[in-house]
Amino acid sequence: MDHDALFDVWHLFIRAGKKTIRTPVIIFGTLALPVLFLVLFTQIFTQFGNLPGFPAGGYVQFATAGIIVLNPLINAQYSGTAVVDDINSGFLSKMLVTPVNRPAILFGRLLNDTIMVLIPAGITLALAYALGVTVITGALGILLILFTAAFFGLSMSGLTMAIGVTTKSAQVVAGLDLVIIFPLMFVSTALVPYEFLPHWAQAFSNVNPFSYAVNAVRALMSTGFDWSTILAAYAVIAVFAAVTIGATLYQFRSVEK
Amino acid sequence: MVSDIINVENLVKVYPGGTRAVDGISFSVRESEFFGFLGPNGAGKSTTIQVLTTLLKKTSGSVTVAGYDVDTDAREIRKVIGVQRQETILDGDLTGRENLTIQGHLQRLHGTALKKRVDELLALVELSDVADKRAAQYSGGMKKRLDLASTLVHKPRLLFLDEPTSGLDPQSRVAIWEHLETLNSDEGVTVFLTTQQMEEADRLCHRLSILDHGEIVVSGSPVELKHQLGGDTITMSFANSDSGIKDRSKRIVNGIQGVTKVLDVETGLAAYAKNASALVPDIVRLFDENEIRLTSISVASASLDDVFLQHTGRRIRSEELSKVDTWKHYM
Incomplete structure (x- = not known):
């Protein structure tokens, strides 16, 4: 990217940030969801922690890793709906008759949404700490946990953006997103240990990028710098992000004829 | 240049x-x-x-x-x-x-x-x-x-x-x-x-x-295009909207000296002529003789809307007609 493109990304990031801050429902969701997830899941499933074979540390320690990555999974829909809004309001075509760098239109938004992921991840960590959860890898581990959540959020935002650019419908983005979120979330290691999953679910979890992200965060919280798990997660997320963002850029070319 | x-x-x-x-x-x-x-x-x-x-x-x-x-x-x-x-x-x-x-x-x-x-x-x-x-x-x-x-x-x-x-x-x-x-x-x-x-x-x-x-x-230019129309516009509408009446009326108006063109419009006919006001009594008389009942006849300076009508066969916006303040109503 040249200097002009970075300039464009920066200003479109600022625009997206202002829009986000001024949309109360997004702020409420960003702040409330982590609290809701942590309270609900740990209350409902807490007895899982007593089952034989359950990893040491209890259910809250176990599920916090899943919830940290669950927030970006849910919040990613805002990236898709934002691009649909710009298409349908005509603002995108208003941008396209200026010399703005085309991919910068997407990357400005992605940068905002990736950074926004850090807020619920931080809230979840803080709340979990209050509930007795520990991060064995310390400050560096916390930074890597935040990075993992943001990186995974980026790849999911790419997915909702690709849907948005292709269908130009906010309803389709929200609807399809749900259909995608539930299998990714439940057929994963987010809320249940891998060994507890049925065989078919284990097979799906083996290719589920969400599980990889959760496993990396869980390792950083409970095991240590388990680089094989962490780097495997980054490799899988990188491929997933390349596919979803690549698809978005490819579809974007048809918007910009 | x-x-x-x-x-x-x-x-x-x-x-x-x-x-x-x-x-x-x-x-x-x-x-x-x-x-x-x-x-x-x-x-x-x-x-x-x-x-x-x-x-x-x-x-x-x-x-x-x-x-x-x-x-x-x-x-x-x-x-x-x-x-x-x-x-x-x-x-x-x-x-x-x-x-x-x-x-x-x-x-x-x-x-x-x-x-x-x-x-x-x-x-x-x-x-x-x-x-x-x-x-x-x-x-x-x-x-x-x-x-x-x-x-x-x-x-x-x-x-x-x-x-x-x-x-x-x-x-x-x-x-x-x-x-x-x-x-x-x-x-x-x-x-x-x-x-x-x-x-x-x-x-x-x-x-x-x-x-x-x-x-x-x-x-x-707007002036050139309006000038090409050959004068002012006389717009007529009829009590009976069947196409036979419209065709007969068109022939009658076309035969009047000074009329350069007659076009169908949604509400009736539009004719173009220099000195259009002076032709109105003749038109009314001829329609009377042919037992064609007019409901309205009015004259306006040629507008770009008339230019548009002439070249596309459509009025761009019929409601614009009522806004032209140079209209004079005779009936």
């Missing part, structure tokens, strides 16, 4: 479904000209504008804007054009000032120069007082003015305006017209205007082309 800022030769656009939206049009627009591009809905205006503003690829032909080819130098073209579309396009979450600033940034302006330009434009469109309110809270007229201002941030040489005053109250409309006239006359900005309002085209345009079915049917 004044150079052409837009040059279009044999432009053809065929959409993937096979629709031939623009069928080999050629025209040029001179630097600093106020140029009108008129036509009924579906005539190909929007397609042409999209090609000229680099949003749509043409099928064939040659198009240059500000000396740049639309296919190879789109990026250069985008630096010198401003585009205001028919629908008002703003970011309602941003303030008026922020809307102008982001447009400036997209045009690679920054720092105090941009800040100064934004203040200047807010003053020009009289929005300085509400500059820091969110655009979503603005009235329709204020939004339209802000939208116009946002197309001017980078001082474009060429401004594309697609129905810039549609849906506005008369006061806001006149305010926009005055801004546009100032831009054109004082700053030399070339304006490419499409409009459904003949009064707007007549007041603003130095020259215009009328497009129909993807082809240009006539071009010229």
Whole structure:
């Protein structure tokens, strides 16, 4: 990217940030969801922690890793709906008759949404700490946990953006997103240990990028710098992000004829 | 010699479904000209504008804007054009000032120069007082003015305006017209205007082309085009709307000396003649003799709407007729 493109990304990031801050429902969701997830899941499933074979540390320690990555999974829909809004309001075509760098239109938004992921991840960590959860890898581990959540959020935002650019419908983005979120979330290691999953679910979890992200965060919280798990997660997320963002850029070319 | 800022030769656009939206049009627009591009809905205006503003690829032909080819130098073209579309396009979450600033940034302006330009434009469109309110809270007229201002941030040489005053109250409309006239006359900005309002085209345009079915049917200055009609317009409507009466009436009016042309309109007939007022008694008498009952007959100076009717077979907006203050009613 040249200097002009970075300039464009920066200003479109600022625009997206202002829009986000001024949309109360997004702020409420960003702040409330982590609290809701942590309270609900740990209350409902807490007895899982007593089952034989359950990893040491209890259910809250176990599920916090899943919830940290669950927030970006849910919040990613805002990236898709934002691009649909710009298409349908005509603002995108208003941008396209200026010399703005085309991919910068997407990357400005992605940068905002990736950074926004850090807020619920931080809230979840803080709340979990209050509930007795520990991060064995310390400050560096916390930074890597935040990075993992943001990186995974980026790849999911790419997915909702690709849907948005292709269908130009906010309803389709929200609807399809749900259909995608539930299998990714439940057929994963987010809320249940891998060994507890049925065989078919284990097979799906083996290719589920969400599980990889959760496993990396869980390792950083409970095991240590388990680089094989962490780097495997980054490799899988990188491929997933390349596919979803690549698809978005490819579809974007048809918007910009 | 004044150079052409837009040059279009044999432009053809065929959409993937096979629709031939623009069928080999050629025209040029001179630097600093106020140029009108008129036509009924579906005539190909929007397609042409999209090609000229680099949003749509043409099928064939040659198009240059500000000396740049639309296919190879789109990026250069985008630096010198401003585009205001028919629908008002703003970011309602941003303030008026922020809307102008982001447009400036997209045009690679920054720092105090941009800040100064934004203040200047807010003053020009009289929005300085509400500059820091969110655009979503603005009235329709204020939004339209802000939208116009946002197309001017980078001082474009060429401004594309697609129905810039549609849906506005008369006061806001006149305010926009005055801004546009100032831009054109004082700053030399070339304006490419499409409009459904003949009064707007007549007041603003130095020259215009009328497009129909993807082809240009006539071009010229408003005065020339009206002059070609050969006089004033007599509009007649009848008690009985069957086509036999209309055909007989048409023959009668065509036979009157001084009538240059008679056309079918939605409400009856329109005839063109010099000294039209003097012919009205003859027309009424002849219709009486032929037992044709008129419900109304009126005379007006030829308008661009009549030019449009003559070349496209349609009135662009029948309600415009009632607004022409030179009408004299006889019945």
